[in-house]
Amino acid sequence: ALHNAELFEEAKVAKAKAEDANEAKSAFLSTVSHELRTPLTSVLGFAKIIRKRLEDKIFPAVTVDDQKIKRTMKQVSENLDVVVSEGERLTSLINDVLDLAKIESGRMEWNFKPIFLQDVISRAVSATSSLFEQKKLQLVKKIPENLPLVSGDEDKLIQVVINLLSNAVKFTDKGKISIEAYEDKGQVIFEIQDTGIGIADDDRHKIFERFRQAGDTLTDKPQGTGLGLPICREIIEHHGGIIWLNSEYNVGSTFFFSIPIIGDVASKQPMQLDRILNSLKKQIKHTSLKNLEEVPTILVVDDDTPIRSLLRQELGEAGYQVKEAANGKAALDMVRISKPDLIILDVMMPEINGFDVAAVLKNDPATMDIPIIILSIVQDKERGLRIGVDRYLTKPIDTEKLFHEVDELLEQGVSKKRVLVVDDDVSAVKSLTDVLTARGYKVVEANPDNLLETAAAHKPDIIMLNSVINGDEKTLKELKFQKGMENVMFFVYQ
Structure with missing residues (x-):
């Protein structure tokens, strides 16, 4: 014992x-x-x-x-x-x-929403098209237009399809690659088939293991980290699906994965007008800004000199007026002297970090409407959006994506924030809603009785309260301690 x-x-x-x-x-x-x-x-x-x-x-x-x-x-x-x-x-x-x-x-961020898998495949194919051109491989697509909706993280699923297509190209020297999707027993099944070198029986158990690759690493130079397929497996399993393969050595491989469809929602396809408009907007370059008499001013805040120089050249070439700040304190001083039209902000900086700079600006009525794009190596999108930043991008810089967000936010003209108006006076609520909506804010209305429920459901950035109903301090404390409400601003009026 x-x-x-x-x-x-x-x-x-x-x-x-x-x-x-x-x-x-x-x-x-x-x-x-x-x-x-x-x-x-x-x-x-x-x-x-x-x-x-x-x-x-x-x-x-x-x-x-x-x-x-x-x-x-x-x-x-x-x-x-x-x-x-x-x-x-x-x-x-x-x-x-x-x-x-x-x-x-356990810190992976997930953004689940109803998505069209046709869009996922289209974007993945577009991102890998140059790979097919380089090796002169044919891509065959069998994607029906009426695939049902699924609930998923669109960017993560695009990452999976890109990885599988890239692997197929990497290990195929001649022939073709096909991608197919179809509905089967409450799931959408994807197949990506190649005519490449295939995978030996002894190696099949390795490919979904981290840092493991098929083949002899002494004679076959490893191509990558051996992390792509394990990460694909984690993503698919998080969506409630599975990933598997069939392969024959020197003949080719077929990778499969499944995603469950949304129950009742699948039979009620939403109007596709928004989807079409969004697709068009992504393809159209914003040219209206070039016709403005006043050139928009963008403040770039980063303690890394080469990054500031890079953004100054790129944005300057695009026709924007660029100002620079090497730290958070200098940025706050510059914003108070002269308000820029938009701020591009790093997170990791000495003295005052980017999150604190954003919180100060978004809590000041004089600067809260300035759109802020965080551009950082730090991947904490949830915290940034909770503070009230408008976009959260990570380095290395995707110039095309950055320009798209800059153009869109400048065209929008004001930082969109969610405001919850709480008052039992209907006319007062209507007046405030009209004024705030005209300024570009998204307004949610509530009365004192359903304040907690409405705030929890909508997670507003600002709560505007009539001082007459502000006597219940316990309610306000409960609000402040709710998850996701730590940085909410309270405006009390009479």
Whole structure:
């Protein structure tokens, strides 16, 4: 009995040490990945700028008959393409490591909503089209237009399809790749089939394990981290589905995954007008800003000088007036002196971090309507949106996405915030609602009796209360301690 007790204690100590080591590994992976993001953002961003300047302005202006100079120009252009493509590949690898660290620590953010799987496939195919062109592979799509709605995180599912398509291209030298989707027994089944090298029987159990890859790593150079498929499995299983494969060595592989459809909602397809308009808006460049007499001013707040320089060049080239601040305190001072039209804000800065800067600006009536885009290596979107920032993007910078958000927010003209108006005077509620709505705010109305329920359901950024009903301090304290309501502003009027 004593011997068993000793063994039990030793096992407990060993388990605790193993858990500590695993946590330390996850923390190390997360820290290193974050530290790599900042210099990678600069390298990738400036490489793209140099390539664009050469192709748009310098090469067209050079007229030479010397074949040697022409070859050199072509070589420079090809070298820059390699720098950009390798930078993007490194970004993908870092994202995989970060995703793993977040999954292991339970900090992965999920944004579930009803989605059209046709859109998921379309965006994934568009993102991987250049891979098919490079290897001259044919992509065959069998996607019906009437696929039922599913509840899912659109970006995460796009990530899964991109990963499976990229793998299919990577291991296929000739032939074709097909992607198919269909409904079966309350689920949507995806199939991605290739005519590549296939997977040997001995290797099939490895491919969904972390940091494991099929093949002999001494003779077959590993292509990636071995994290793509394990992360795909985590994403699909979180959606209530499963992922599996059929493969024959030297013939090809077929990967399958399933996503449950939404019960009753699936039979009631919503109007697709919003979807069509959103798709059109994504394709149309916002040109109305260029016709404005006053050039919009954007304040870039980042303690990293190369990042500020990169954004200044990119935004300046797009026609915006750019101001810079190297830290949060300087940014607050500049905003008070002259209000910018939009702020791009980093999180990790000395003295005052970006979240605190955003909280100060969003809690001040004089600055709360300035749109704020957080652009950071820190992935804490939920906290940013809770404070009231309008968009949350992560580094390395996706220039196209950043410009889209900047254009959209400037066109919108005012930061959209949710306001809950609480009053038993119907006319007062109507007056406030009309005024706030005209200013671009989203207004929810409530009376004192259903205040708690309405606030919990809508999670407003501002609660406006009549001082006559403000006597119940207990209710206000309950509100402040509800999850997601920690940063709500209370405006009391009479």
